[in-house]
Amino acid sequence: MLELLPPPPTDPLWDLTAEFAADERPERLDLVLGVYRDHTGRTPVMTAVREAEIRLAERAESKEYRGLSGNTAFNRAMQTMVLGPEAPAGRAVTVQTVAGSGALRLLADLIRRTRPGATVWISDPAYVNHRPILEAAGLEVRTYGWRDAEGGFDAEGVLRELSAARRDDVVLLQGCCHNPTGADPTLDAWEALAERAVRDGWVPFVDLAYHGLGDGLEADLLPTRILAARVPEMLIAVSCSKNFGLYSDRTGCAMVLGASARALGHAETALQNAARTLYSMPPEHGAAVVTTILEDDVLRAAWRAELEVMRGRITANRTDLTTHLGALGHEAQARTLAQQKGMFSMLRLTADQMLELRLRYAVYGTTSGRINIAGIPGHRIPRLAQAVAAVLDTAHAPAPRRPRALDTGRTRQSPAVSPLP
Known part of the structure; x- marks a missing residue:
């Protein structure tokens, strides 16, 4: 063989x-x-991460299976962080994944299951693993230009090229700190992208891997929140590798925003089924660390201060x-x-x-x-x-x-x- x-x-x-x-x-x-x-x-290792690990070791809780969605407390904490505490209840479902790459793959499988004829548009250039992950899920991939002649973000060019995206296509956008170019849209450009998504009917698919390392945590999350406030459906892949320093712990989550509880329930089950066939359940340690930090006021403040030093x-x-x-x-x-x-x-x-x-x-x-x-x-x-x-x-x-x-x-x-x- x-x-x-x-x-x-x-x-x-x-x-x-x-x-x-x-x-x-x-x-x-x-x-x-x-x-x-x-x-x-x-x-x-970030100071807040080390302290959280000490607390977890002292508690020595069970290592029993968490379930197909992973750590549900982690999922709630991440959803609140990304979408904001004022986001409408019941608007999204979140599933823990094997880092951001695992989230990208689960959401790619969801696209394939729900929109088998859809094209996924990615920037050119793009994160090196975007195309392989999407194509491994059986999706058609097309590109749209990202930079202008000076190497900055090309707002007019992006909107022009995305005019070819059909209703029910998916457009992959990096929420901040674009990899590999470092060139990001302005807030006005994000507003224009949100308006175009609503007008033309394509679904934003946001990859969040570097929030907190560009303009600051809240500022870096604002573009994602702008899109979430305007579009009926949206996909978000989130990584904790960079801003929590949990590279080898493979910690992340996949979020789906929808218009009805029924649709979101079906989406959550589809993500769980995809996870079951790919890796069954995600690793617990990193998710427990992030949850411990985000649920404790002192640790959360220490983490954000250290993240700001890194930025x-x-x-x-x-x-x-x-x-x-x-x-x-x-x-x-x-x-x-x-x-x-x-x-x-x-x-x-x-x-x-x-x-x-x-x-x-x-x-x-x-x-x-x-x-x-x-x-x-x-x-x-x-x-x-x-x-x-x-x-x-x-x-x-x-x-x-x-x-x-x-x-x-x-x-x-x-x-x-x-x-x-």
Whole structure:
């Protein structure tokens, strides 16, 4: 059987991560994976999370099955956080999932079950896992452009391209801190998207993975609430990986907003049935941690304060990198970076230039130009800016040849990092 299996494609992000791990240059800089790192380069356990885990360990409650919807207290707390305490009762149902990716897949299965002929529209560029998840559920996927010529959000272009979305199609939108571009709509643009959804009849599908790391928690959730207040139906996938630092605990939820209790009941059962066939029940630990934090005033305040510190560090990194690039004469790059938000930024570099950045200067980002702003140690920003500037200044020179060992995976001696001016 296995001998008949053709070579499957590998994951490009994890390929780059493996390449970084094999790189022996001490100057190497990992800006690939979307994780928050502090000034020392560590991804710390948040103080509120640690305290919640201590409380849970002291209580030593049962590890009995929770059920197909997971931790119901977690679901209530997350629904209140996302939609706001003043959201109408009975408007939504929530099911705990295996992180945000699990929520995306459950909701994709729901779309396939309820609207088998629907097209799901995703931004171009999009989060690298959006298309694979949707297509694995058997859905047709089309794209709409996201950025303008300067790398910012293209409000007119998005509305123009979404005019082709049919009634009962689904449009996937990232609620804040767009991955990979960092370019977000203004509130006026979100209002326009909500009006277009109501007028044309397509269903918003919001992916929330970075709320709290852009303009602040409430501000980052406002676009989702704008949509929820206006459209009759809506899907929301929520991740707790970034803003609670629960990456490996795989904590998230799927929300469905509908117009009737009957429809919502059917949707909840459909999500439970999909979960049963994919993984049965989600892991409890992360959900219990989040519930403990959100239900305790002191812990919730401590979590929000620490989240604000993380947001401030990300913002400061972006501002510092912008300043250095501008000082090095690359104002266009600086302007693009300055208008972006969240963990990621998009450098206006080609795939060949990103390869040069990696091979010559040991700076690892994706071939699309995405870098993890949250992963840069502050003291290394000047050198990163110099490396980007050097690549831009030699834009017409051929990229350095990839060492053979990078293609084969064999152990190698890494090339020396090129000197910077």
